[in-house]
Amino acid sequence: MTGTEHAPAAVSIAGVSKVFERGGTHALEGIDLDVEPGEFVSFIGPSGCGKSTLLRIVGDLIQPTAGSVLVGGKSAHQARLDRDYGMVFQEAVLYDWRTVAKNIALPLELLGWDRRRRQQRVQEMLDLVELTGFDRHHPWQLSGGMQMRVAIARALSFDPKLLLMDEPFGALDEMTRERLNLELLRIWDAAGSTVLFVTHSISEAVFLSTRVVVMSPRPGRVAGVVPIDLPRARTADTREEPRFFELVTEVRELLRGRAGLDEAGAVSEEVA
Amino acid sequence: MAAAVLKRLALTVVVLGALWGLWESYRALWVWTGWTWPFVVDDLTMPHMHEIVSRLWQPAARGGPPLIRPLLSNAAFTAKEAVVGFALGAVIGFAIGVVLHHSQLLRRGFLPYVVASQTVPILAIAPMVVIWLGGKGLPVWVPVSVIAAYLTFFPVTINTLRGLDSADPRRLELMRSYAASRWRVLRSLKFPSALPYVFAALKVSATASVVGAIIGELPSSIADGLGGAILNFNQYYSLDPSALWATNLVAAALGLVFFGVIVLVERLVVRAAPEHVA
8 A cells, every 4th residue: 555665564553642531540651663564562561551551552442542553554443344453352251152163253253254164264273272172162161271272263263464462361370371372372373463462471471572562650651672582483492591581681671670760750669 | 860850859849748738737826726817717718728729620610610621721811811911021121121222312211211110000001901902803812911011021121221231341342353233242242141131031021921911801801811710719709718729829830830931941042151040
């Protein structure tokens, strides 16, 4: 559309601020960020830094007070209408009365896919998230980690251009979390989509991402962006490499340093 | 499976036996002590339970068929009125709930009148319904069904509204992220979320529709239903008290059947997590 040699950025956030009318909370202030197609960008910061709010603004679930968001060159609103978003929330948010297969097929039904095509895609998705054979189970028969995999399969089922994930593994135990991290990377490689990922785990952010955006608390600002130069093919051993620790330290320093340097004397208590 | 059914059956027998025992021991105690509060207990005010039950197999009138035969056909007639009234009330009640859910303005404007409609005694409305709908070439029992519907729709409306509102905000947000149409959200999310609430209301309404049908028969002077039978045996109560009690038993049984059918349908329809089936 732009006609230049560059494809439009997958996500282009320009000067986004958000003040919640109710309570007057100043959640975000002057966020600028461009995300290239195929990137995996994590947002990390203390609770209350507005990272989830930012993700919701990108997803057109709430409106920014100022600034604009373009997704693939379109407005966020148009992107939502075009079904460009696959969303995964903190909880799996499955529909209890639907089987696993029907949960995954939900967005496909909305898109008007016929039954055969839906069934075929559901099978592919079940294979992808390693839940083959669980299609007839109901959500409450699955563990938390399995439910989250169903939610991911649902979000990916219709090949959305942009995957928005809001602390998807926050409620899971450490071991399940690390296994799902690896799976998510494998899926991301296979699907080739762009991912925006909110987390409050430093190691998770470093392990998964091509870039980590460190945010400062209230009002949320970008404290720094750390490019993750680890090789793209990551394994369980990646977490043991010296470079991994260096990057984790760099992110941690940014998180810590920012709290003391906050302008206007507003030293934040949240980062201890 | 068979063991479970047997256990259930045994429980029913035990409960019925206990109720029987309560009735008879109350009766025996009052007769023995001669207590007169709150009422004098004798064969007229509280016939023996075995007399009430056995009355069902004694002739309705001298030389006629056993009482249970006409009572069952009365019950079938009342059941027809109640089923039609229930269906009418459930559909209208659900529709009102859906409409009010989608418009805050209508909800604020109309809900008070929906509530007010239920504070008007059914006995005050019934004669008018009979007059309005009478002589229109409709079967005589149609006004009775309308009265039953009047008692049925209210719980369904209130619970439908409550049920549609109960849809999980996170699930709604997911629908929003898919840019789902209003109809799609209703069909795929809000209706299923509302089902347990709607069924809770249907259980109340099922029995209410039987009561509505019986009461509705009185001003319509319909003699073919349980209402007619009750009116009739009421007149002969001092001579044959067991007949009225036996009729009440049949009416209660009809209500139970209605309730049971709804429970059965709920089991088939609401296939959510087990804890969602109340």
